[in-house]
Amino acid sequence: MIGAGVAVGTCACPGVVPLPRLLALGPLLALPGLWVMLMARDRMRCKAALVRMTRVAELTQQALVRPLPSDLGGLATAVQSRSASAGVLVGGDLYDAVLLPCGPRLVVGDVRGHGLDAVRISAAVLSAFRHTAATEPDLIRLAHALDDRVRDDLDDEDFVTLLLADFVPGAVRLVNCGHPPPLRVGRRMELIEPPYPSPPLGLWPTPRLHTVPLSPEQRLLFYTDGLTEARDAHGTPLALDHRVRNALRAPALDEALANLVGVVDQHAAIRDSGGHGDDLTLLLVQPHAGLLTGPALPVAKNDGVPGAPRGNPGRS
Structure with a gap:
C-alpha cells in the first residue's frame, strides 16, 4: 500500500521526477500494493474456507451427539x-x-x-x-x-x-x-x-x-x-x-x-x-406415572447372575 501511495504521489507531481524515470519506476512502485491486495484476497479465501470447515465439523459433531x-x-x-x-x-x-x-x-x-x-x-x-x-x-x-x-x-x-x-x-x-x-x-x-x-x-x-x-x-x-x-x-x-x-x-x-x-x-x-x-x-x-402402557420386557434368567466371560482374556 505504501508503494501504491508513492506511485500515486509521484504521478500527482510530475515536475519532481522526470517523466521517463517516472514511467520506469511506476510499475515497480505499484508492485508492493498489488502484493498486499493479493495477500488480502487469499486471506479472505482462507477465512471463508475455515468457516465452511468449521460448520461441517459442527454438523458432524451434532450428528454424533443428537439431542x-x-x-x-x-x-x-x-x-x-x-x-x-x-x-x-x-x-x-x-x-x-x-x-x-x-x-x-x-x-x-x-x-x-x-x-x-x-x-x-x-x-x-x-x-x-x-x-x-x-x-x-x-x-x-x-x-x-x-x-x-x-x-x-x-x-x-x-x-x-x-x-x-x-x-x-x-x-x-x-x-x-x-x-x-x-x-x-x-x-x-x-x-x-x-x-x-x-x-x-x-x-x-x-x-x-x-x-x-x-x-x-x-x-x-x-x-x-x-x-x-x-x-x-x-x-x-x-x-x-x-x-x-x-x-x-x-x-x-x-x-x-x-x-x-x-x-x-x-x-x-x-x-x-x-x-x-x-x-x-x-x-x-x-x-411418568403412565410409563409403558405396552408389554414389558421378559425377565431375564440371568438377572443378577454373573455372565460367563467370552474368549481369551488377552487382547485379540
Whole structure:
C-alpha cells in the first residue's frame, strides 16, 4: 500500500521526477500494493474456507451427539454435556436413546482419553448402538455386540466404560461395564452399584443384568467421571453430598442439571484457560406415572447372575 501511495504521489507531481524515470519506476512502485491486495484476497479465501470447515465439523459433531427429546415414551429426560477441549462439542463421552415397543432404552459411555481418537471411538460405539439397540432385546447380548464392534478400534491401553438401561413399569434394568454407577434421587439419594462389577468394553467385559425399582417420584442421574473427578484447587474430588442432592431436586429436570453444573463449576478448579479438566455428561431421567402402557420386557434368567466371560482374556 505504501508503494501504491508513492506511485500515486509521484504521478500527482510530475515536475519532481522526470517523466521517463517516472514511467520506469511506476510499475515497480505499484508492485508492493498489488502484493498486499493479493495477500488480502487469499486471506479472505482462507477465512471463508475455515468457516465452511468449521460448520461441517459442527454438523458432524451434532450428528454424533443428537439431542434427546424431553419426553421419550413416558420418560422425561434432560442432558447437559460439554467437552474438556474448548470449541469442541464432542469428546470422549457418549450418550443416546431409542424408544422400543417395550419402552425407552438408554446408553451412556466414556472413552478413555481425549482428542480425535476418543471422538472416533465414540462414533463407533454410537453407530453400533444405533444399528443394534432396536433389534436386540437382551441387554447383555447388546453389551457383547458393542464390545465386538469397538474392539478393533482400540489400542492396547484403550477402553470404553458403558452403561445400558431399559425402563419398564416401576423399574429400570441396568447393565454396567465399568461405568460410574447411576445416582437415584428421591426422599434420599443413593448410588446404584452393580452387584457384580464388569470390566469396560475392550477389556473382556462380563456384563450382568441388574433390576432396580424406580418410581415416578424418583429421578435417576447418569453421568461420566467428569462429575466425580471434578477437583478443587487442593485436588479434592467433588463429593456426592447434600449439594448434589439439593441441585437435583429442582422442580424441572433442566433446572436441576443447570444447578448441578453450577455445583461442579463452583467446586472445580479450571486447570487452564482452554477448557475444563475433563469431559462432563449428565443425563437426568424421571418416569411418568403412565410409563409403558405396552408389554414389558421378559425377565431375564440371568438377572443378577454373573455372565460367563467370552474368549481369551488377552487382547485379540
